[in-house]
Amino acid sequence: MENKAFDDEIDLVWLFYALLKKIWLIVVVAAVSACGVAGYTYFRTEPTYTSTSTMLVLTKETTLTSLADLQIGSQLTKDYMVLITSRPVLEEVIENLDLKINYKQLKQKISIGNPEDTRILNISVTMNNAKQAKAVVDELSEVSAKFIGDKMEVTPPKIIEKGEMSVFKIGPSVSRNAMIGFLLGALLVCVIIVVLELLNDSIQTEEDVEKYLDIPTLADVPSKVVSQKKERRGKGKAK
Numbered sequence: 001m002e003n004k005a006f007d008d009e010i011d012l013v014w015l016f017y018a019l020l021k022k023i024w025l026i027v028v029v030a031a032v033s034a035c036g037v038a039g040y041t042y043f044r045t046e047p048t049y050t051s052t053s054t055m056l057v058l059t060k061e062t063t064l065t066s067l068a069d070l071q072i073g074s075q076l077t078k079d080y081m082v083l084i085t086s087r088p089v090l091e092e093v094i095e096n097l098d099l100k101i102n103y104k105q106l107k108q109k110i111s112i113g114n115p116e117d118t119r120i121l122n123i124s125v126t127m128n129n130a131k132q133a134k135a136v137v138d139e140l141s142e143v144s145a146k147f148i149g150d151k152m153e154v155t156p157p158k159i160i161e162k163g164e165m166s167v168f169k170i171g172p173s174v175s176r177n178a179m180i181g182f183l184l185g186a187l188l189v190c191v192i193i194v195v196l197e198l199l200n201d202s203i204q205t206e207e208d209v210e211k212y213l214d215i216p217t218l219a220d221v222p223s224k225v226v227s228q229k230k231e232r233r234g235k236g237k238a239k
Contacts, residue, residue, distance in 0.1 A: 018197045019190055026189045033185025038178035048171045049130035051163035053141045055080075057119040058155040077119055080157060081112045084123065084144040092147075093139050110140070121157065130166045137163035 057077050090103035113122040127133040141159050149156030
């Protein structure tokens, strides 16, 4: 018999009702998936904290009102963003703070931002410990400022704001992960239901008999539930 999955076209309405009949299963599995992901996030995933320091890029002339100085400073910020996360700087920070990670791992915990049309650099470090995040960002600012001044022979960037110890964790988000778990669970069940329906080659309707067996339908046998309802109606009228 020809499989339904290989028909010329797939009846989307039929698939919709197939999913609708299993909506309870989709909701239950999605809810279980959401609870599982939320529980794992809350009990098994370490919280993360971020601390940010701010640096001002200065040119050698330090004439803050000069247009040329502003243009040069804006260009320097791009170079500084690369130098701050360079291997010599990160290795020195690791050595000074006796961190138990390598420079590549530390680099992944650092993000640098440069607000548009400014010479400000925002250096952020994200760690599993709020106190350590502040210590790392402060040390990184000090080491990188000295490194930039020595290697580029320019006025070192000025640290205008040191890191602050965060009292609020930034991640992981239990609610966001739970929602992702819910959606993934629902999607998985929907895919399984659709695949099973497409692979189901059993005869279910009168149309299936005519389509797949190429014979006319002379009569159909009502389901047990329908027969019982008709029987009850007949008894009611007889009374």
